[in-house]
Amino acid sequence: MSVLRPPADRTLDVVCIGNAIVDVLAQTDDAFLDRHGMAKGAMQLIDTEAALAIYGEMPPAIEVSGGSAANTAAGVTAFGGSAAFVGKVADDELGTVFGHDIRAAGVRFGTAALVGPEAARGTARCLILVTPDAQRTMNTYLGVAALVDGDDVDVDQLATARVVYCEGYLWDEPTAKDALRKAMDAARAAGTPVAFTLSDSFCVDRHRDEFLDLVDHSVDILFANEAEICSLYQVEDFEEAAELVSFHCAIACLTRSEHGSVILADGERIEVPAVATEVVDTTGAGDLYAAGFLAGWARNRSLVTSGEMASIAAGEVISHLGARPQADLVALLEASR
């Protein structure tokens, strides 16, 4: 048995599917989180009322395009790879901002913006509080992002890709979940490997049985952090979770913050160190880790090199506010040699 490789004769490195979100980032203190009953480091879904209440009390903020899988797509192109993104925005100002930023990052983004009455829900936004310890706590108003549907999934495009990357967060909404299922099924039919991120430990809590089934039957490359993989298998010990996941998918990339990551593939275990950096804002760390790994793997680089690329991309994005790369990742990779 050999390590999973990308299919030959493909023209596109990665298709990413996820929530199309504009991040609203502000720096604040722990007391703000306590006052609003937020769990530090987690993502919670909020409704319009909560969004208005939290925003009303937030310090001055900046708006930056985000969305987990969208950040990953932007990270792939920052490494010189090719990427497409599938996700739903409304025909509004934040939708325009999202569409501009992802296209300007060189990502193909063909999903039509939503018009009509439902568009009044607005483009999704994530109210992110960054505390002095550089942790980010996320409050997501999903808006129309939840309405990405099967029709938005381009089966022909999936058949041209070396891998499709799916965001676990989509499982929270029935329409988006259908879109994700369609993408996974179409990928399988086309021989395109499926990568999946567990997204968030609370997200895993909400969908544990289905996620276990997905990892077992539909996912080839799994991304998870320590809390997520332990939550998935309901164990407390990381090593135990790592052993369990190794039986269930071809490649598992398990991230452990400043302790680096572990890549498990075909009985092999690779320890990847984190890149030392001054941490400003951890938003996007996991997304960019996945970007670096997939940008390498899709071009047939070794697991070790792909892991290094993952660490470099994650290290860059946590060194500044915002979840998309600001530096030339190719140059950072070359400088690391």
Place this chain on the structure above:
Amino acid sequence: MSVLRPPADRTLDVVCIGNAIVDVLAQTDDAFLDRHGMAKGAMQLIDTEAALAIYGEMPPAIEVSGGSAANTAAGVTAFGGSAAFVGKVADDELGTVFGHDIRAAGVRFGTAALVGPEAARGTARCLILVTPDAQRTMNTYLGVAALVDGDDVDVDQLATARVVYCEGYLWDEPTAKDALRKAMDAARAAGTPVAFTLSDSFCVDRHRDEFLDLVDHSVDILFANEAEICSLYQVEDFEEAAELVSFHCAIACLTRSEHGSVILADGERIEVPAVATEVVDTTGAGDLYAAGFLAGWARNRSLVTSGEMASIAAGEVISHLGARPQADLVALLEASR
């Protein structure tokens, strides 16, 4: 004759009046400016078509509330002072962003958002290209900001203020110009000193005769950089311009980038050094200089101390992307002692 002092028995430090703008900031190279025929370091007004064309070619951007006089108001509160802002946004997403950010900065902002057919022009945005030399080149789509009018000027509020700060840019639009004239006249009637910024050398070119008249008859405290003050008097030598302006208003604050600034008041000349910093983005340097000076002057601090506060605020804002302070300016001032 003694130096101009703020009136006694006032409850508000500064009322700022200017264009309410959200900045759209991206880092780019000189070739981008050349390709679009932009004059580096300047501000040009653009129409909808140009805004779409430039935005369409801009790299991924971040959105941050801006507007010259609004940045100044946020700088005053960052020094613990009290400030109000008068300016027009539309009832749209960017208008919400602007209103949130300025209020979250502790600035009183009571101008009603524009609704109705004219609101379709949208909240103003400034497409700012930051080049590797940290210079910012600004392309402003004014939208509804141009529609701030006399009714938005609260005469009673002006009578409670220690100084009103007016943005020269408002002179470009007839409605906004009327609002500015009303504010200056009301301030004079209430005994509130008038501060004014020349804003931009091209703006001075467009309105030289009227600006000369304003400086002569309506302005007590003038803010200008080297290019602007030389343009006003159509001289090439800074010292010549400095001598000329000293005859025409009570206090003139002339900024010279890394060479610091010169404050001329009542025959006195104070040289203020710049604060050394790693320059990332010069957007807002002049706005925050004015904020620091006025925050000091309004509280009866000496011209020397007010100048130091100006340099500290300008130095902080050019050390990061975006035109509003991110650090605690009071702490920076204390640390400088």
